[in-house]
Amino acid sequence: MPRLRRTEFPTFPYATPYAIQIELMRRVYDAAERSKTLGVFESPTGTGKTLSVLVGALSWVDDRRKARLRGEKLDDEDEDDAAGTKPSDTNEPDWLREYDTKRRKTDADEVERRRGARRAELRARAKAAETRVTLKTNAEKRLREKIESTSTTQRAIDPHTAEENEFLVDAYDSGAEGAREDLRALLRDDEEEDDDEDDFSRDEDEALRPAQQIILCSRTHSQLTQVIGELRSTVFGGKVAKAEEQVAAAAIAGRAQLCVNPAVKNLGSAARINERCLEMSKSKTTAKDKAVKACPFLSKRRRALLELKEAALAKPMDIEDLAKLGTTRKACPYYAARSALPEADLVLMPYASLLHADTRESLGVKLENAVVIFDEAHNLVDAVYNSYGASVSLEQVRDVLDMLTTYVDRFETRLSASNLRYLKVLTNLTRAFVNVLQKEIAEVKKSAPEKRLTSLNDFLFECGQDTVNMFSLRRYLKESKVAHKIASYGERIRAGHDASWGGDWDGVGQVKIEAVGGSKFAVAPDPNANPRVSAVHALTSLIDALASADTDGRIIVERDESGTSASVRFILLDAASRFKRVVQQARSVILVGGTLAPIPELVSQLFPELNAATSKTVESSAHALKMFSCGHIIPRDNLLPLAVPVGPTGVSLDFTHGARSNVALIDELGRIVLNASRIAPGGACVFFPSFKYADDVYERWTKSGALASISAVKDVYREPREASALEQCLRDYAVSVRGDGAVTAGKPRGAVLLCVVGGKLSEGINFKDELGRLVIMVGLPFANIADAELKARMDHLDAGVGNQGRGRAYYEALCMRGVNQSIGRAIRHVGDYACILLCDQRWGACGTSASRTKAAKALPDWIEQRLVVPERNFGEIQMRLAQFFKARTRQS
Template identity: 40%
Template sequence: MAVPGAPDMSFPAFPFEPYPIQLQFMRAVYSGIQKGGVTIVESPTGTGKTLSLICSALQWLIDQHEDLASPADGAVNVTGSAGEEPDWMSNFETRKEEERRKRKEARRRTLKQRLAQSSSLKKNHGKSSVMTFGVGKESREGNPSLKAREWLPSKAVPGIVDDDDFIVDDYFSDQEAAAKEGKRKLDLADSSSSSGDDMEENSDDEEPLKVYFCSRTHSQLSQFVRELQRTMFSSSLRSVTLGSRKNLCINPAVAALGSSARINDKCLELQKKHKSGSGQSKIQTVPQKGHKKVTTKGGCPMMNKQKLQKRYVSEAVEAGALDIEDLLSLGSKLGTCPYYGSRRMVPISDLVVLPYQSVLHAGTREALGISLKNCVVVIDEAHNLVDTVSDVHSCKVTADQMKQVHSQLTEYLDKFRRRLAASNRRYIEMLLVLVGSFLRLLSVTKPENEVSSGPRMMTINDFLFSLNIDNLNLFKIGRYMKESNIVHKVSSYGETVVNQVITETTTSNRSSMAGFHVLAEFVMALTNADADGRVLLTPKTLKSQVPDSPEDGALKFIMLNAAKHFAEVLDQARAVVLAGGTLQPIQELKQRLLPHLAEDRFHVFSCGHIVPPESILPLAIAKGPGNRLFNFTYNTRSSPPMIEELGRLMNNVCTIVPEGIVLFFPSFEYESLVFNSWQSAGTLSAIEVKKTVFREPRDAGAVEEVLQQYRDCIAESKEGTKKTGALLMCVVGGKMSEGINFSDGMGRCVVMVGLPYPSPTDPELVERMKYIDLLVAADHNGACGGRQSKEYYENLCMKAVNQSIGRAIRHIKDYAAILLVDARYASDTSGPTSKLPGWILQRLVKVTGSFGEVHRQLHQFFRYNRQLQSAE
């Protein structure tokens, strides 16, 4: 469905002649941004969605720069009517407006020059000229500066030798803060006069209109930057990619701390020392064998020279579009911090590339200095956006973390009670009472001869009532934990006490700072409205009941009202674009995320696939070679006959399909069960005669290695030999089901075993389904009957299916078969099959008879496409 009123225009930055659906897609995005509100665009994986988003959104940005630089017809006189203001004020405003107009005009000329240069280079060389620091795998391998982290020690134990360093800074309550406000403003005014360079860079007048591009993973952001580098926008517009301190820190004494929480806190502490000019404290690290001892004195050495930070910004801007690895390489080369260097680029950038959480969470936006006001936000891979917003604002704190926080707070208060300000003592005592009440609630267990009550879902009000803490103000306590430096001071003291007894930091001690942070998030979460969330209480588990229980109880806040937090993005941004391969059902997305959005601010565009019909063969298979009905429901899928029938199917498929086959299972547990059963029955040996078998590892760090082995095995296989490729056993929802491209030979066939429904007894899922029914009931005067929650449950399953099977077809000349193995796929179209993407559903063949039909269809499909490929 095309968006009405889309401009009839071309997109010159597109690096080749766009297909008709790509042109329609770009026009829909451009039109949606121009109108404002929310634009939802669907384009199947492999249709050039990323490149289309870049060329449409950034073309709109270029056009806006030109419009803003030109005086509007009939412009309003900003100085007002005669006599309302003194002449000197009117003249000042006039000069200010004229200067602003000149700056915009200068920027417009600069953009035109850059675009002209890029266009010329593109004509002469076939692509835009972009200076990069090791872009691509090959250049990174040949660039020594990208190996900057190899010399970092793997462990570092901070030890602060002066007790003064442990004293928490004075903290003022609301009343005290009000009294200090006048002085604070004067201090800010004084400090602003000494930071002219920064003020010039961050001036509102200088900051251009921006596009924020977000995606889920680091690899997806890197892919976006690679696509951006193919366009002239890479050199004509200023862009920056934002990453975490953990990804960008090059200070060995900090990067070696390991966890994100510890790195963040240490970095912030070092920045405070820079600002205060303190050089008294020392932070020493115990080096790993083969490394020199590193001492950081008076702040971070990577931030000591502001000239290097300015040089970093200058070189990064000159280089064009850079991804995280490139920014890290540049920082290592110059010896200055890439994290703060990239943050300094935000105000002057036209395009900011960043992860979901950095935009969806208000606290993170504030910390990064991100303002969405009147800007454009593009969110790619938005199929799970509702749940992502909810997850970003949910948090979990374990009993072990709370015990550690309580212990360290107690020791800290005993040690420094007389040296702490009265307000700090009072807040620490309140914290101890609060954490103690949490722990008491979790410690309630039943005798060994009775079954434990298990997890409990509670409303926020019921949870708070059960704590008996009416005298505590959670707003103030949460703000104290966030705004004071209590977390770092207490954790540092705790580490020092432990290090006096042992020489190496323990695992639990390493997580102490993380425990403080999640505790603070949990406390602030409890200040939400009662209807917006729930508290899941997992009580202490008796070891005799659950011997392998990893936790001694936990509290989790579950955010249900995603629309409340997404509304903050909608209210600030000029336009929001939600993009994905399939975002259906659109109505559910609108109801849960955009319930109050006016219809005239809601635009939808959906397109088909670019590949011809003969390049895709989707088959819904009801029966196996032994004529047994495939029924992979939870109660029947583990039966030996069902697993055996699946083995017969895969043995036949491996005989027919060339190159690579990707086999998806509903869970790691079921994948292991099938693998072990096939191994015992000899089925695996029969398959391995034709295909080398690989399995998705549970360890995310090993995924790339397995993929490379799978890729190499397919590349080495030759037609006419016994072994014609490889079989990769994967899991729906795992690392290989999203963001991995199984193009060409890596995915000639994708097999989906069953329907991966989530567990219906999961307490979080149950509560979300109840919440959805309440929303619908409120809109329909109580008449819903649970239909909407059942629809949501089915949608969760089919979204996972669609993401997995969409891994195969990646470009117009690709071809692949898609096998949906379960009788439910072959049933009537009103079931889960109806939620398949349109481009698959239109070509779906339902095979309800004998397996011979499947064999015939596959044989003809691959023979035709191999002949077609050979002819080309």
């Protein structure tokens, strides 16, 4: 059957898209249409990447809908076709083919009619609910004002009569009492129409659910919020009133992000929030003798939950919008979002929620026939590693052992033989972990290494637990949910509620009841008082990891710097072994990013069976790999990348690990920053390989006077290690660059910001326009090759026939990905301009501009093509720098 194709995209919200935007939309469209395609598409930040991806993917969804209405047979509609067991249409008579087309068209018309009616109903009900809630809120406000205004004003309390107050009758006013009763009736309005069903979703015809879902993932919720903003600018997001094209979108997040119950969200850790939510969601009563009541945002809120779900589907909302609406309507945004997921055409979620199989399953995310798009995909390999990593400390396993022992002692006579058997295995395993980690601390006196690497099997043998069936134990923990019960009971013991507890699992101890916004919520204990809940889940995650194949990962046992504590950590070695589950289930998988280079290494990490080193298109028996890297929309002259192999006094810039502490080299770097700061306007971002080296350089510049010289030209700021101080640092930097601070010759002085590759400022922060006119990269940020985790991954990649060199390629790719992310902070839109100084002789020696070094070839194409290597000395660099900014000043 013919494939759908599209070369023009009239739904793009701007009149004339750039050629590279059209090409990216076409690539995304084709990858979605061709089942089992793996797309890897690089489009620099500032080129409208996210908007192009959305329009390309949603145009495909819309075209598939229209093709069904025409009666066309699509590749996902006939299982016999997919299996290759049905005869070709060419062998069928014309009348039969015409009948099939007519039948498909009739069926599609009916589905589209019902689906359209459903979407129209959603929008109408959402609007009606909004009106009703507004009226109800206003009425509630008026009643509260009436109560307040008609209540007797309290007199000042005489300290001599205070002890008699308990005998004083409460102030009474008939008007106020009537208002109170009206208010109580108003607040009961939603509850009276509810029932006790768990499932608050309407029973919808399965045929009304979207035939295809687009699942778009990014690293952070803030990035997904930006996606929602882009969606709203298109017809698919409702900008133009074309109901048949508007999509239903669902933003998925965890309880920690979406919970609006103060008693739960203030618990602090995600583990405790999850535990409390699960307990409160199971409770069906609000009786006063319950340790924890049912959640007032979930229990008996069926109508409000339905309305919140429908509002989420009626128009695109990010998680902040959803949480605000949930608060207003007193309904749980987390469960409303989960309920909306099956009906959504577009699902937005963070990497972690999709990559981990158990999390994906718990959310109800279905990958079958879905197109999965990973935005900002340069982080994807690390995200897979992090999703399946696990770590537990000595303090945590001690806590778990204590909770296990207490739990078994209390319930031994009430537990089944099977439960007792597994709990005994779990207790012995936990005790073995405690013994190993205690022994590790004792080794500090023998000058043993702080970190050691071992295989999974060897670690279990060391613990004396090599006969334990980890697969069976993992299944028991998952199916019995005993970890949840142990954690709940352990916290109840700490909260002092055990004496009166009779075996009811509906909650964790509470301290008091506090009125919040007219409703009562259980107020939790101090979130810092008990970290034991997270300890149980940390151990469960480690056991889950220990059930992996021995070749999939390694165990790292390490002591802290003080030598007083130790931990055991599982690291995943093979990202592809976990990512392939996504690839196998999804219709297509598309990786998109502003800076994916070096792309071949990214592909080899996630799709090792496909060799991307020599071709833009790779076919295998199961999948087709399509790669595309586009240029930038900025004029060629708006970016000047310069290799800087030598400094102003002729010192060679050798920032290799063994040479970079040379005082003469650090002083030369100071002269480079000073000279460049005198020429470049606005802000300059200097990226160092590590925080330690940045500290060493800063200390030397302070002693040598270089810092004072630079500060005389521009204000100098340093990236803080603490995330809490980052916002203030950026605010101060922006003030110095844009004005409101000291000025020189009537203009803002500008500023120099000392940053670190891999830090908060090297990714996700936009230094557009004057905030980033100059970027200076100091050396190449290679990781410590002796690090146990890095070495284990490199050795794993090198293992096997024909794999020699893969470990080194991975090591170099880590470095270059950090470089590319950092230097990409500056150019953010079509009119932006900046200069990049690559300070290291490894970028190219003077006079070698005709050839490209290995590092230069790993740059994104649009930067590498512009790279200039000086013919003679630093004077040439300084001249080019001055000419560049002089030309840009004339243009502006």
